[in-house]
Amino acid sequence: MKQRAGLSSRPFLMLQKGCWQTAKNMAIVIARNLVKDYGTLRAVDSIDFQIVQGECFGFLGPNGAGKTTVMRMIHCFVPPTAGELRVFDMDVVKRPDEIKARIGVMPQDDSLDPDLSVVENLLTYARYFDMPRKESLRIAAELLDFFELRGKEKVNIKSLSGGMKRRLLLARALVNQPELLILDEPTTGLDPYSRHTVWDKLNQLKSGNTTLILTTHYMEEAEKLCDRVAIMDSGRIVTSDSPMNLMKLHNGNLEDVYLKLTGRPLEA
């Protein structure tokens, strides 16, 4: 925690650009034989993967493939049934609060506080990270600028459009200046314009050296954002590589790759 305290005086976007903690190419998420069962259902079936500092890693697959469960294990919401999962070289079961302090999570569903205003949502969230009021006010203002929500500070959540809610969810996920950002279906249900706005923001964060992990079933999203993808099917990782390599190797776009590897179309 100490090393983060000193950073708070720096402007937020500068901070995203700094290489202040982990060296490039260092694995910050490591999974070995990771398993998750819900009762008798095996949601995640003994998978291995590594995610390195600064990359954007995508989990691709249809609904029910186990993507969300993997995300939830990484941000310490559900404990693994078996295997090993380390984030920032810490065990997710043993040190969840230290891990969570350094992660930002943008959930699939809208979990904004409907009774609080736009800025109150950010400030309340910042408080959960023990952030001093002054600092959270400054960061909230920067985030609202960055996500083009300036002027909406006092607006009721209920009157925001779907695109604005997504942007606010993303802003909220960044309030603690995370080193790792987890995005579960970041643009599902958005119109093309809002989708491109979110992609644009994510690309900016990526170039600022924030590590991104996302799930998606949009091939275009994966191609646009991800340095590497893992294609998931029925709780397993079928293959993992850069979108470019996969497309070259299988001679088609990612949808063709999926069809070829699993024998069925992705958006079924």
Place this chain on the structure above:
Amino acid sequence: MFISSSRGGHLKLKRIGHVWQRNFMVYTKLYKSSIALNFVEPVLYLTALGLGLGAFVKDINGVPYINYIAPGIVASSSMFAAVYECTYGTFVRMTFQKTFEAILATPVGVDELIAAELLWGATKSMFYGSIIMVVIAAFGLVDSEFVILVIPVLLLSGLVFAEISMIFTAIVPGIESFNYVFTLVMTPMFLFSGIFFPIDGLPSLVAKIAYFTPLYHLVNICRSFAAGKIGVVAGDVIWIVIVAAILAPYPFRLMRKRIIK
């Protein structure tokens, strides 16, 4: 009280405070629309039963009927405040609003979250009980200024009601199941806890059951304090403390099971 429930690490009071503060903040935005309703019901009971029935039932144990029931209404208002908060309120935050999911993505842990929800329920319980106490005092239905001592007791009993409610919240399949909780648990407790009549007149089995409910003891405490009798309630207070301690692990255990699959 919360120590037993922490798993692999201690609960951070500060984080419990953050979640409590979130609930408080939302409440301060919404109270205008809900607070009036909380007055209406107790005042209805006081007028309908206190004045209406009181015209026929002149007094109970030498106390005018309306003065007899007024402190009991303080207790029941306090109870229902905690119960509504930790059933419907908590359930909505846990499910439809996904508030818990959002909070649990931060360093706040599930035990801290539940502790905050319980404390918030207890706080509301204390707050609503105290307000009704002011109301009955304004109506001239309180004989002693010692009634002020009821406030800390309301926090404690509020915790018990919050714990009971949270246990139901952890196990109900859906929000409509709370109808059963209210019809089969809360309403009988409300009617048979000595608010409207002394329980010694009841069939002995019913009286025995009533004796074990926390509301019965809270009613006793409120009534005694309102009459300026302080020493006689020690047993009731101890009983509430014991129930709070016995129940404490269960909301945590059951909610953990419900939230973390």
